Amino acid sequence: MVASVSAWFQAQARDLPWRLEECSPWGVLVSEVMLQQTPVVRVEPVWREWMLRWPTPAALAAAAQADAVRAWGRLGYPRRAQRLWECARAIVSRHEGEVPRAHEDLLALPGVGDYTASAVRAFAFGERAVVLDTNIRRVIGRAWHASALPAAHLTRPEREFAAGLVPADAPAAAAWNAGSMELGALVCTARVARCEECPLSSECAWLAAGKPGLDEAPRRTQAWHGTDRQVRGRILAVLREASAPVNVTGLAVLEDVEPGQLDRCIGSLVEDRLIALVDKRKGAYTLG
Secondary structure, eight states: OOHHHHHHHHHHHHGGGGTTOOOOHHHHHHHHTTTTSSOHHHHHHHHHHHHHOOOOOHHTSOOOHHHHHHHHHHOOOHHHHHHHHHHHHHHHHHHHHHHSSHHHHTTSSTTTOOOHHHHHHHHHHHOOOOOOHHHHHHHHHHHHHOHHHOOSSSOHHHHHHHHHHSOSSHHHHHHHHHHHHHHHHBBBBBSSSSSGGGGTTOOHHHHHTSTTTTTOOOOOOOOTSSHHHHHHHHHHHHHHHHHSSSSSGGGGGGGTTTTHHHHHHHHHHHTTEEEEEEEEETOOOOOO
């Protein structure tokens, strides 16, 4: 089944810039950070602009953090921009401006966890690695275990089983990681499984069992409007567009936000070093 997925990927893979042979390890790392909880269609144009502006870690490290946050635009979770900027500085100071290959060195970079480190090793350096995102976990769970959706948290037995599927040959391992991820993103999706298009349909344990559990699975919904996360995003949007420091507490575009919540969100953004108070008398802020 692993070989079937790899063959399907070779024929059906999307033409994405970070998959090109000439893409640098830095480009792959940037893409992995941007793609966290964000769809490809939103990431691709921002990634292209980002790489034109900062094609190397050194280029980003020489910029201001505020420039990185501003260029992040509306990708969401702006702390990722901050972490990527910090990551670039660490790569310059610790690794002479080159993205490291070793798993431990990658994990030591700001904002890089096990998934991102494994993905960079697999997709940037072509090494054998166990890459496990939600898409891959869903494909494995359905095809091998007849489980509709993966558990909220990765377990040790699940990781050990997934590791056993990864081919020993490094290029074959990279093809499996990329192919299973693509299959989960395009065909074996969370709510609509297009089994008629799947290369594993004749062998899939979940399909053979009648696709159990999908209707009963709880839908994961997250409130957005009116949350602190939304308000933080609105504040950052204002400051991204501003040409000078702004008193955000006096803006008409934020007048619908309850004052206590606005103060709390401003305070959290300052604490996260995403914005900074530059004129206390005027209460004016700018991107950190």
